[in-house]
Every structure is written in structure tokens, then in C-alpha cells.
Amino acid sequence: MEREIYREITYSNGPVKVIYEDNHVLAVVKPAGVLSQSDAGGDADLLTLLKNDIAVRKNKPGAAYLGLVHRLDRNTGGTMIFAKTSKGAMRLSAEMREKRFKKCYFALAEGTFDAPAGVFLRDFLKKDEKNNIVERDAGGKECVLYAQTLAVRDGYSLVAAVPVTGRTHQIRAQLALRGKPLAGDKKYGGHEIKTGDGEPFLGLWSAVASVKHPVKDVELVFESVPDAAGAWRVFGEREYRAFLPEMLDICERVKG
Numbered sequence: 001m002e003r004e005i006y007r008e009i010t011y012s013n014g015p016v017k018v019i020y021e022d023n024h025v026l027a028v029v030k031p032a033g034v035l036s037q038s039d040a041g042g043d044a045d046l047l048t049l050l051k052n053d054i055a056v057r058k059n060k061p062g063a064a065y066l067g068l069v070h071r072l073d074r075n076t077g078g079t080m081i082f083a084k085t086s087k088g089a090m091r092l093s094a095e096m097r098e099k100r101f102k103k104c105y106f107a108l109a110e111g112t113f114d115a116p117a118g119v120f121l122r123d124f125l126k127k128d129e130k131n132n133i134v135e136r137d138a139g140g141k142e143c144v145l146y147a148q149t150l151a152v153r154d155g156y157s158l159v160a161a162v163p164v165t166g167r168t169h170q171i172r173a174q175l176a177l178r179g180k181p182l183a184g185d186k187k188y189g190g191h192e193i194k195t196g197d198g199e200p201f202l203g204l205w206s207a208v209a210s211v212k213h214p215v216k217d218v219e220l221v222f223e224s225v226p227d228a229a230g231a232w233r234v235f236g237e238r239e240y241r242a243f244l245p246e247m248l249d250i251c252e253r254v255k256g
Helices: 044-057 086-097 171-176 230-234 237-255
Strands: 007-009 016-019 025-030 075-081 101-108 119-128 133-136 143-153 155-161 206-213 219-223
Touching: 007 044, 007 086, 016 219, 025 044, 025 219, 044 075, 044 219, 075 219, 086 206, 086 230, 101 230, 119 171, 133 171, 133 237, 143 171, 143 237, 155 171, 155 230, 155 237, 206 237, 219 237
Parallel strands: 075 206
Antiparallel strands: 007 016, 016 025, 025 075, 101 155, 101 206, 119 133, 119 143, 143 155, 206 219
């Protein structure tokens, strides 16, 4: 395991914490409410921010290269890994395609999700492109999600969620289909929650990401926890950190 290093990049939605960087890999903590990459709306995005930061620090006259290996929804925060070289992007993307890229999420679900020992959820889901939502459909793609309850408090379940298939909105939709939508996930039947600055809150956080280094024979493991703000206050930062070893173990068992 590579040790984490820390620095912060100032950003309007909150600081972006860099937890690891070398010549091939960049790992950061994405703030919730920030796009992973630019879209038609023209809002600021994390990929562009990081490219600009590299260009300034390395005194590059043109745009710096940075490969987007995976994405997080706008209102999902947490650990993200980028490739700083084309070779790194190719090899990390191959790890993703061949399902060796391991990810485990904190999912804060409404109600008591009764799976303390863990369970594999299987559904066929199809995306409604017009409304940007996925629904159960026999003709859709198979989605497999491992879910294990870590703790229950104040009407919420803290669930360790490992997407085995990695489909759009998979965690959100599959928990909602069991009557346990994510906190704040109005699109999938949850109660609307706003953050302190009025942005939509979503109880989903990329806690653990693990992948083989693209050029070294080492496994990179990166972790992060949400700030105890919004509905995340149900549990404290110290509690989230205490769950990380179990999260990593779950990730290894499910995807290993």
C-alpha cells in the first residue's frame, strides 16, 4: 500500500484535498456538488480544475494531460483517481474494464436496511435518458450490488455498498427498489435535503478506492470520509474513519 500525502487546492465549493500524487497517478477527494468533468451547462468541473493546477505547478505553457478513469455523480463526494499519463490512463482503464478496480461507498439510506451480514442485490435496470433515471426493466442490463449494514441510527442505515457491475445510478436505484432510498435522493423517492449553501444533499460517498499502480508492482489504496455535515451528522467523522478498515475488507472480499 502506498502512503497518502496531503495538500489542498482552493475551490469555490470547498477545498479539493490531494491524497496522493506521483508521475502517473493523482488521487483526490472530490467535494460533493462538483462535476467530475465538464458538461453542456458549462459549470466548473474537477477535471479542468486539476489540469489547471498541474499546468501552473509544472509551468506548462499548454494544457496539462489528465485522464479521467472513473466518474462520480455531481452530488456524490469522495475518493477519485486520475491518470497523469496516457500509459497510466490506458492501464487504469483496463483495470476498470476487467473489474479489478475496487470501490466501496458509504450509502446513507433512509430506514432500516436489514442486511447486517451483507447481501448481493440483483436487478435488471434500464436508463430513461429523457428523465436521467434508471428503472427496473426485464430488458435492461443486469446490475449486481453488494450491500452490508454498518450501523443504524435515527432512522438511517449506514450501508457499505460495493457495485459489482458499475452501472449508472446503480446504488441509488437498487437501494430505492428495496424501499430504502438514499438520504436526500428525491429522484429515487428519498426526502429532499439541502446542504448549508442550499445545494441538494445526497447520502453517497466514495470511501475506498483501490487499484494496481500502472507501472509499479504495488496496490494503491485511498480512503476518505465525509465531513459531518447535512445528514452525514447522524454519524461523526471519527465513526466514519473507524469503519474504513471494515470497508476495505468488504471491498477485498467482494471484488478480490
